[in-house]
Amino acid sequence: MPVSVLLVDDDALVRAGLRAILAAQPDIEVVGEAADGAAVIPLVRRLAPDVVAMDVRMPLMDGIEATRAVLRAFAPPPKILVVTTFEEDRYVYGALRAGADGFLLKRARPAEIVHAVRLVAEGESLLFPAALRSLAAGHANEEARAALAAARLTDREGEVLRLIARGLTNAEIAAELVLGTETVKSHVSALLSKLGARDRTQAVITAYESGFVAPGGAG
Incomplete structure (x- = not known):
């Protein structure tokens, strides 16, 4: 079974880019998209994704609150991969403390994005030690x-x-x-x-x- 992924980002171009990269992989399927964290719960309930690629900064519900909401609502919950522009963003640490499984930089190369999704889906952490220390x-x-x-x-x-x-x-x-x-x-x-x-x-x-x-x- 392919790894199913839900994309959550308020930037349509970012979602389109991630979809193009991930959908090109035979073992990954993008099953849905959302423009805000507030839409995550009903989509996870309907689509049951393995991984949620979650933007950390969104207008109505940010990635931290959305992560907490998913972890409260589902057992077991999907893996949550926070997608961020800055690796030292304090929002990232908040999301990790809330229960996200790791974070991915938006500037990452396509191969790194694919690797991140696969790694998190398998239950491994996706951490950048230097950034996490900071x-x-x-x-x-x-x-x-x-x-x-x-x-x-x-x-x-x-x-x-x-x-x-x-x-x-x-x-x-x-x-x-x-x-x-x-x-x-x-x-x-x-x-x-x-x-x-x-x-x-x-x-x-x-x-x-x-x-x-x-x-x-x-x-």
Whole structure:
């Protein structure tokens, strides 16, 4: 089955460009479009997309509120890929904290856009470590520290979390740690459960906000 995608952006030219790029792929199908976040809920209910490519700044309901609304309304929800002009936009961090699975720059090359949709559809994070470090700076909080302390991650789970924060996929983590991919998946599932994180993106945000990974450190 192809990956089904809903495009949400108030710029018709952006939607047309994304549609042309994605529709050219045999394993991706664009099932619908919307010009504002306010239209997302009924479209997701009707079309059941695998991925929602969501603009972060829209006039009636922005991508942050639309992301929250989708996560409240559907179980399981579609993957949400925030589409933005600026990688250090504070709106992007708000969307990631709200539950988006990653973000994509509008200036990305067609191959990068296709890769992003496929990656998110498969359950991987789509993060830009340097940008996320910048976005996370100044967001340290006690709630995240408490969540990290209560999680009692094993040393191996901690290693895996640091590598996720660097933007590595499961396969790349497996190569880095000389482990099987299924073993890495088990570690990822365990640390997500312990952190109470919905997905890898939420775990990375907790890692930064708790100080477990330093925003100013090497990615």
